[in-house]
Amino acid sequence: MTRSTQIAATLAAAIVGACGTNHAEGPPPPDSVQAAGFLDTLEERTFHYFWDLTPAANGLTPDRSPTPSFSSIAAVGFALTAYPIGVERNYITRAQAAQRVVTTLQFFWTATQDSSASGATGYHGFFYHFLDMSTGKRYQTVELSTIDTALLLAGVLFCSPTSTMLLIRARRPSAGSPTPFTGAPTGSGRLPAPRSSPWAGTPRVAFSATTGAATTRR
Secondary structure, eight states: OOHHHHHHHHHHHHHHHHHHHHTSSOOOOOOHHHHHHHHHHHHHHHHHHHHHHSOTTTOOOBSSSSSOOOEEHHHHHHHHHHHHHHHHTTSSOHHHHHHHHHHHHHHHHHSOBSSOSSSOSEETTEEESEEOTTTOOBOTTOOEEHHHHHHHHHHHHHHTTOGGGGGGGGTGGGGGSOBOGGGSOTTTOEEOOOSSOTTTTOOEEEEOTTTOOEEEEO
16 A cells, blocks of 8 residues: 555545544534523414504504515414404413404404405405405405415414404304305415406305304305
């Protein structure tokens, strides 16, 4: 073996040994106390985004902050999910959460649903993706959205089984209104702005507000 070969072999052995030493031990365990404190702070600040920025008058949560924003119906669904959690974490009282949820459901239950190009909040049980924060009407020319309507209704349903929300159960049938899923295009999760009534006479799928059972109507 030549001298250069010996040197190369020695260097290779040293490198392999150094790598083995570096990886012999894993990273130190996280500080559980510090991690828990971080998560508690993150959870509370996230809750207060929804609670503090959502107007108590209509329950419409903004799409973003701090710049001026329209409301996102998906964000409203996330807010409805946050309110019962806020009660469990003692961020707000049960009465405060119940009043906010009832206000939100009353808004969507009474909001205008028709085929007009403007001046409505939704159509045939679907809601427009973005709404004006003050009026709750369709924002500009945004689409009816199946996925965002689903996220909104998921928030509504999340409030239902919470024992602190007994008052809301009488209002929850709004989530069981017939929604004509057969009119939605597959894949996109979006519906075009209605010009007429494209779903007249088509089957509708309705969900029971009490049992969750699905039925088909015409």
